[in-house]
Amino acid sequence: xxxxxxxxxxxxxxxxxxxxxxxxxxxxxxxxxxxxxxxxxxxxxxxxxxxxxxxxxxxxxxxxxxxxxxxxxxxxxxxxxxxxxxxxxxxxxxxxxxxxxxxxxxxxxxxxxxxxxxxxxxxxxxxxxxxxxxxxxxxxxxxxxxxxxxxxxxxxxxxxxxxxxxxxxxxxxxxxxxxxxxxxxxxxxxxxxxxxxxxxxxxxxxxxxxxxxxxxxxxxxxxxxxxxxxxxxxxxxxxxxxxxxxxxxxxxxxxxx
Amino acid sequence: xxxxxxxxxxxxxxxxxxxxxxxxxxxxxxxxxxxxxxxxxxxxxxxxxxxxxxxxxxxxxxxxxxxxxxxxxxxxxxxxxxxxxxxxxxxxxxxxxxxxxxxxxxxxxxxxxxxxxxxxxxxxxxxxxxxxxxxxxxxxxxxxxxxxxxxxxxxxxxxxxxxxxxxxxxxxxxxxxxxxxxxxxxxxxxxxxxxxxxxxxxxxxxxxxxxxxxxxxxxxxxxxxxxxxxxxxxxxxxxxxxxxxxxxxxxxxxxxxxxxxxxxxxxxxxxxxxxxxxxxxxxxxxxxxxxxxxxxxxxxxxxxxxxxxxxxxxxxxxxxxxxxxxxxxxxxxxxxxxxxxxx
Numbered sequence: 107x108x109x110x111x112x113x114x115x116x117x118x119x120x121x122x123x124x125x126x127x128x129x130x131x132x133x134x135x136x137x138x139x140x141x142x143x144x145x146x147x148x149x150x151x152x153x154x155x156x157x158x159x160x161x162x163x164x165x166x167x168x169x170x171x172x173x174x175x176x177x178x179x180x181x182x183x184x185x186x187x188x189x190x191x192x193x194x195x196x197x198x199x200x201x202x203x204x205x206x207x208x209x210x211x212x213x214x215x216x217x218x219x220x221x222x223x224x225x226x227x228x229x230x231x232x233x234x235x236x237x238x239x240x241x242x243x244x245x246x247x248x249x250x251x252x253x254x255x256x257x258x259x260x261x262x263x264x265x266x267x268x269x270x271x272x273x274x275x276x277x278x279x280x281x282x283x284x285x286x287x288x289x290x291x292x293x294x295x296x297x298x299x300x301x302x303x304x305x306x307x308x309x310x311x312x313x314x315x316x317x318x319x320x321x322x323x324x325x326x327x328x329x330x331x332x333x334x335x336x337x338x339x340x341x342x343x344x345x346x347x348x349x350x351x352x353x354x355x356x357x358x359x360x361x362x363x
Numbered sequence: 364x365x366x367x368x369x370x371x372x373x374x375x376x377x378x379x380x381x382x383x384x385x386x387x388x389x390x391x392x393x394x395x396x397x398x399x400x401x402x403x404x405x406x407x408x409x410x411x412x413x414x415x416x417x418x419x420x421x422x423x424x425x426x427x428x429x430x431x432x433x434x435x436x437x438x439x440x441x442x443x444x445x446x447x448x449x450x451x452x453x454x455x456x457x458x459x460x461x462x463x464x465x466x467x468x469x470x471x472x473x474x475x476x477x478x479x480x481x482x483x484x485x486x487x488x489x490x491x492x493x494x495x496x497x498x499x500x501x502x503x504x505x506x507x508x509x510x511x512x513x514x515x516x517x518x519x520x521x522x523x524x525x526x527x528x529x530x531x532x533x534x535x536x537x538x539x540x541x542x543x544x545x546x547x548x549x550x551x552x553x554x555x556x557x558x559x560x561x562x563x564x565x566x567x568x569x570x571x572x573x574x575x576x577x578x579x580x581x582x583x584x585x586x587x588x589x590x591x592x593x594x595x596x597x598x599x600x601x602x603x604x605x606x607x608x609x610x611x612x613x614x615x616x617x618x619x620x621x622x623x624x625x626x627x628x629x630x631x632x633x634x635x636x637x638x639x640x641x642x643x644x645x646x647x648x649x650x651x652x653x654x655x656x657x658x659x660x661x662x663x664x665x666x667x668x669x670x671x672x673x674x675x676x677x678x679x680x681x682x683x684x685x686x687x688x689x690x691x692x693x694x695x696x697x698x699x700x701x702x703x704x705x706x
Contacts, residue, residue, distance in 0.1 A: 203649060
């Protein structure tokens, strides 16, 4: 039996009287890549905010067996890392500086020297993401893809066991989408790791996910293997259209020419 | 490499104290009566080692008039600049500073209320002004940021600055009102609007030194966290920064620094805004280097501004805020113009 890494039990998030996430429960086990799918406003990103403590919630979120509320921010960051969908850096930090910040939770104070583990994690992150040539460049001059790779490198340097990805390839072209997802698949091969990602692209969910959760208006509609959860009937219910027929039509347009 | 940049920054950090020291000597030597640099150094040395002064006239000018004034200018400049740099990092907002956020006006209001209603702590003359100034600086920040968070949780530049400007206008109006009715017991309205170093003294310099040292160390202790905030508050949370604690610490420390400065020298605009920008151009945005750099940069900037304010139309003295605002406005216009032109 594989280890439960992250467990949500009856989690609800309210903004005023508006219920954004309604009684969500699921588990993330070691080796899982859980795809969270659903239309805009389904509460997918809010779910991530609840786990990281950015949104207040009712219910219980457990991480490696303990309530996440008992973790200090730094301890939680050593276990859970987040890749957001948008980044707008305010000042001209270099790529290297931003990647180094990923080691924050592992460093006791600003005066402690970098350990071997720090050096190795940073080096590995930079190599994995192919950022060597950009290390001294200001993040203000990067393209969207380069910026996302920089924050992915920061995330790898942080070296958490669970990755939460909020539409990580939203602004990336097809080549980068594949690169980022391949990198994460590679990362997931080490035992004791798990990924939860919010995605809009159903084909990405299908080709990379091991499990899927389908959400609509704050509620979890289906939870299971990707094929089970994202079945034709479930998708039709959530999106209010025949998604499969639409995808077939899109593909036919290409094949006909 | 990133190393090169940090090595370059370290060299700058060696150069900054030297520049500050030289400017300090010049600022002490130059004035309505010019005293040669060598003579100035002699007088200071004699005063420090408690030896008799061969030229009592020069000694009196330097030790009792200019030295406390230059020290106060340097310390106010340093404190306002490190406060501004910290707030700019924390809020990821290059326009944040005591004046734009309305903290300075709030502090003025506190000081004026203390003076108008004679709020004092027994046995400690002037302490009521300092305490109320600090208190109102903190309260203003609390009011503005609470409102800003309510209106726009992303704390965008426009929201904060707009609220700061509105709050400043309101606080300044109340200050004007109080000054008009209280008359002689409160210093002139120009002092609160434009600042002045004329009331500098050794006790003031001592209090400023303690505040700057403590506040500066607290802020420097948050340098890594400020870097994370400068990248983005969400990113800071994701890498493990205790965002609530750091936000609280930085805002309180900056507000206290601004409060102390305002109670001593009124509202001096643009120092906390311009110095961090200049220093960021030289040493980059990393707060571990940027914060010490702004301490020296701010001290140098304000000593020079004070020198100009008391010499340019001598014997008449300009309010120091006139000089800093002139320099600051031109600097910002240039910065804005070129950054827009570059796209």
